[in-house]
Amino acid sequence: MKQPLIVLTGPTAVGKTKASIRLAKEIGGEIISADSMQVYKHMDIGSAKISPEEMEGVPHYLIDVLEPEEEFHVVRFQQMAKEAMKQIYANGHIPILVGGTGFYIQAVLYDIDFTENKGEPEYRKELEEYARAYGPRLLHDRLRTVDAKAADEIHANNVKRVIRALEYHHLTGKCISAHNERERARKSPYEFRYFVLNDSRSRLYERINNRVDQMMEEGLLQEVKALKMRGCTRNMVSMQGLGYKELFAYLEGEITLEMAVYQIKRDTRHFAKRQITWFKREKQVLWIEKNQLNYDEEAIVNAMKAQISFA
RNA sequence: GGCGCCAUAGCCAAGUGGUAAGGCAAAGGUCUGCAACACCUCUAUCACCAGUUCAAAUCUGGUUGGCGCCU
Numbered sequence: 001m002k003q004p005l006i007v008l009t010g011p012t013a014v015g016k017t018k019a020s021i022r023l024a025k026e027i028g029g030e031i032i033s034a035d036s037m038q039v040y041k042h043m044d045i046g047s048a049k050i051s052p053e054e055m056e057g058v059p060h061y062l063i064d065v066l067e068p069e070e071e072f073h074v075v076r077f078q079q080m081a082k083e084a085m086k087q088i089y090a091n092g093h094i095p096i097l098v099g100g101t102g103f104y105i106q107a108v109l110y111d112i113d114f115t116e117n118k119g120e121p122e123y124r125k126e127l128e129e130y131a132r133a134y135g136p137r138l139l140h141d142r143l144r145t146v147d148a149k150a151a152d153e154i155h156a157n158n159v160k161r162v163i164r165a166l167e168y169h170h171l172t173g174k175c176i177s178a179h180n181e182r183e184r185a186r187k188s189p190y191e192f193r194y195f196v197l198n199d200s201r202s203r204l205y206e207r208i209n210n211r212v213d214q215m216m217e218e219g220l221l222q223e224v225k226a227l228k229m230r231g232c233t234r235n236m237v238s239m240q241g242l243g244y245k246e247l248f249a250y251l252e253g254e255i256t257l258e259m260a261v262y263q264i265k266r267d268t269r270h271f272a273k274r275q276i277t278w279f280k281r282e283k284q285v286l287w288i289e290k291n292q293l294n295y296d297e298e299a300i301v302n303a304m305k306a307q308i309s310f311a
Numbered sequence: 312g313g314c315g316c317c318a319u320a321g322c323c324a325a326g327u328g329g330u331a332a333g334g335c336a337a338a339g340g341u342c343u344g345c346a347a348c349a350c351c352u353c354u355a356u357c358a359c360c361a362g363u364u365c366a367a368a369u370c371u372g373g374u375u376g377g378c379g380c381c382u
Contacts (some may be wrong), residue, residue, distance in 0.1 A: 012347075039345060047347085075344050103346045112343055153341090158350040161342075168344090176343085183343055242347045271347055277340060304344080 003089060005190035006096045006308065007105055009034070009279065010197035011272035013207045015290070017050050019197060020098040021058055022301045030059040030088045032081050034099030034108075037241040039066045039077075040079040042227060046243035048211070061087075066236040068227055075114045078107045081277055109194070110186045123170055127163045138289060142166065149177035189242045193307050196279045197300070200292040205269050212243070212265045221257075243270050 006029065008020050019061065022033055034041065037047035041064045044051075049063065061084035066072055081097070088095040097105055127301075131139040140156035143166050150165040167177040199207075224247040232239055234248050243264050250260040279285055286307055292301040 035347085036345095071345075073344050076347075078344095101346065103342075103348095106343070110343090114344060140315080149344090155341080155350055158341085160345075160349045164344070180343055237345060237348090240345080240348065245347090268335095268347080273338085274340095274342095274346090279348095 002191040003085075004094050005085070005109070005188075005192040006094060007034075007103060007109060007192060007194045008096055008098045008197065008304070009100055009195070009275075010100065010288075011199075011204060012100050012249070012268060013048070013272065014197050014204060015198050016100065016197055017048075017054065019300055020096060020238060020302075021054065021056055023304055024058040024096055025056070026301055026305055027094055028092075028093065029094045029096040031061065031096050031098050032084045032206070033060060033062040033090075034073060034081070034097045034101050034104045035062075036077070036101045038063050038099070039072055040064075040068050040070075040238045041066065042068055042230075043223070043238060044217050044263070045215050045223045046241060047065060048215075050163070057067070059082065059091075061090075062153055066238075068230075068232050069236060071237050073237070074107045077101075077104045078112070078114065081108045089229075100275055102275060102282070109190065110183070110188050112183050112186065120167070120171060124163060124167055127166055129161070130158075131159050139166075142160065142171075147175040147177055150175060153177060166189055171300045172207050173229055189257060192284075193304070194282065194285050194308075195288055195304050196285050197288045197290065198276070203291070206266045208272060209265050212261065212268060215243060216261060219225070221250075224248060225251065242271060249281070 006023070006027075008016055008023060010016050011207060020031055023029065035047065037043060038049045039062055039270045040047070043049070060079055062077070063219055065080070085108075095286070097108065099105070108186065127139065130142075136156050136159050139159065140154075140162050143162050144151035144156070146169045147165060154161045154165060156162065165176045168174070168179070198204075220243055224244055227239070227244070228248065228251060234245065235254075239245060239248060246255075246260040246263045246267070249255050250257050255263070286304075288300060290300065293303060
């Protein structure tokens with residue numbers, strides 16, 4: 001019999017955290033954060049991290065476990081999440097994956113295989129330089145010679161993905177297009193429910209704008225300053241987070257503070273939009289529309305509970 | 312009241328006789344080891360009316376609205 005897994009996601013600022021606590025308490029769940037920024041310590045305000053008090057005793061995994069200097073990526077997330085799930089099952093509870101990083105959710109939900117290679121930084125660097133020197137088109141042409149299908153699927157300007165496809169071929173001798181096709185056909189090994197909490201676009205954008213103002217009031221700038229002081233640099237994965245990269249640009253004199261705040265709001269709205277696009281594409285998704293439930297917390301949790309028969 | 316300047320998409324903005332650049336915002340989308348990343352697609356007949364001309368956002372007259380100066 002498949003093991004149960006609940007996913008609670010949705011665009012940023014929709015109210016996932018709050019709903020997740022109620023749901024966890026109702027069904028005896030423990031929470032695994034599927035968030036690429038909340039894993040990091042010292043990044044509380046900007047990542048809208050849940051506080052220990054807000055957890056209300058519900059166990060949380062993958063929050064505050066890495067230093068900002070450390071790298072974090074899907075593969076690492078997948079490993080850590082699987083470990084956490086093992087623990088939760090052992091506790092006799094149901095794991096609830098809560099967070100807005102769709103790619104991460106997909107990785108554990110379908111148990112995507114990432115194990116084929118370990119990566120080779122030198123080769124990657126070489127490709128990056130090649131793209132810089134000769135332009136993205138020629139790099140893309142190189143991909144075409146080894147994996148035409150991948151070249152068709154990836155736009156030449158998307159240098160990052162082109163490099164990954166080349167790297168994959170370099171390391172395994174196989175085509176990433178074939179690998180992707182295989183992985184895409186996977187069935188989830190879990191008995192899962194995939195909830196996407198959503199709200200009307202205008203309402204969501206308003207919440208985002210307000211939340212950014214609130215973060216600034218709570219001292220986001222100080223948080224970023226402290227990270228800079230301790231030696232964090234802009235190229236770190238952690239410093240690519242919304243709110244962090246813009247404030248770094250301000251602290252380095254590139255833009256005004258006003259501009260930074262404007263950009264954080266705008267980029268966060270763009271992010272929310274991309275998240276929604278992602279969830280629309282996912283199969284077997286259960287949409288929970290807040291406006292149809294009159295924004296009633298209890299109704300929202302009940303709507304989810306009604307879908308969970310194994311709880 | 313008089314004189315001058317201006318009026319191009321939600322915003323900024325090019326174009327001064329040959330059939331509407333670009334940027335931002337909005338919208339839609341891609342994504343399988345950096346994903347809060349990276350990338351793609353896409354939006355107008357030029358304030359209004361009348362004229363000149365084969366042809367007008369571009370020239371002329373008027374109307375409306377805005378800005379500045381003068382009395």
